[in-house]
Amino acid sequence: MIELLEHPLSPYAQKVKIALAEKGVPFTVRTPDAMGSGATPAEFRAASPRGEVPVLFVEGTPIYDSTIILEFIEDRFPDPPLLPRDPLARAAARTIEEVCDTTYEAINWGLSEIAWFRRAEGELAEKLKAEAKGQVGRLHAWLESQLGDGPWFGGETFGWADLCVAPFVQGSAGYELAPAEGSKLADWLGRVRQRPSVAAAFKAARDSLAAMSQVAGIVERGQFKRQYRDHRLEWMIRSGGVEVVLKGLEKDNIRFNGEPSVQS
Template sequence: MLELYTHPMSPCAQKVRIVLAEKKLEWIKHHVDLSQKENLRPEYLKLNPLGVVPTLVHDGRPVIESSVICEYLDDAYPNTGLKPTHPYQLANMRLWMKHVDNKLHPSCGALQWPLVMRPALMGKSEAEREALLARIPEKPRRERQRRLVKFGLEAPDVVDAVHVYRQTILDMEAALAQHRWMVSDAFSLADVCLAPYFQTVLQFGWTLMYEDCPRVADWFLRCRGRESYEDSVARDFPPEVQIDLLTKGESAWRTISTHLASSSDSRANA
């Protein structure tokens, strides 16, 4: 039995759902309301001491950390393998996955969190907000969310996040000049792990971030065209949700575009 504790807008959860869909596995969904910090409830922390989504439970045993879960599923269900067999391609796949975990994911959080998660917290008293934030197990994540609560899109994390996104896009454009997908001509976990972070860009209407990178634009279009993406990501964004997110993204675009321009200026002067 496979169970997944998930949230529709979590990129980490999205990539695990894509793997489940690619392998056509049946699973039970447990929704975790991140805006209400259900991920910090004691019963959930027993499953995932980090207090994040997703958590996979396989035959009663929890597996945590999304990239680990993706590889676990690929090992446990080797049909429709999503890892290259060539050692060099495998190493490159894991480098992209590490980049996602260490740099792109925190950057995505800095851009998405103020627009999607912050409003619910701002509806609480300052004491209630602090009590919830104080329960976040990891100090870097706890302090980052405190800054995002206090400053919103004006937090310093947002500037760095836009720069990380832009550099990632440029690096991807170069990689895709060599092969059809991120590490070879075959779809792999590298593509699985990167695609949800472009869903964030798409849902807020910020596609100008990669308009001058045609290979990246084509890559993401092909990712979205896969049945696994439609089943596990796109269906969670009905028209009313899309409109709401685009409205939020439009109001934030001036800030994002300003940081994007400064990123371009920095490269030009380097």
């Protein structure tokens, strides 16, 4: 029995769902109660030290962090392989994942702070969006250099790097920052959207967007606290949004990582 604690909009959870689907592994999904409220239930906190999704429960044992989960999936279900055999190619795939999980995620997360959570409006919002546009453009250029001339990041075979990149490029496309039309990365995105594993994850994300219309008010009332962890905090400050952070601290509607819970 495999259960995934997730949120459909989480790119980290999307990575795991795509990997499980590519391996043909049956699993169920569930969104934790009070997720994002700042009042994370003790049971979830015990399984997830930062109070984040995804968490994979395998026969009742929790595995936390999307990269560690992907590594477990690759070890436990080796066929078909997602990582290439060559050590240098494996390192390249992991490098792409790291850049997307930190640098790229922070940009999309910052854009969601503006679009959905309305942390910034007017001139400040436009400044942050302009910074994000330039950063995404440079990331897309770097990803194109990693893609090379093959259909996938691993060459002829869809794999680890592809499923790690897909949620982030799709996410920025939702903010009208899709890869340039006719580019290799745009062609890749068209191909990746056709894979059943990816299409299912993207559909679940789209279906969950309706609930996002209410989140700005919930945040304003302090009932939902966005997590400003490491790369996200860095992005907001270096992109010119330090006042967003200061207002969030004043209103107590942002949060930081806590300490792991100890199970007795």
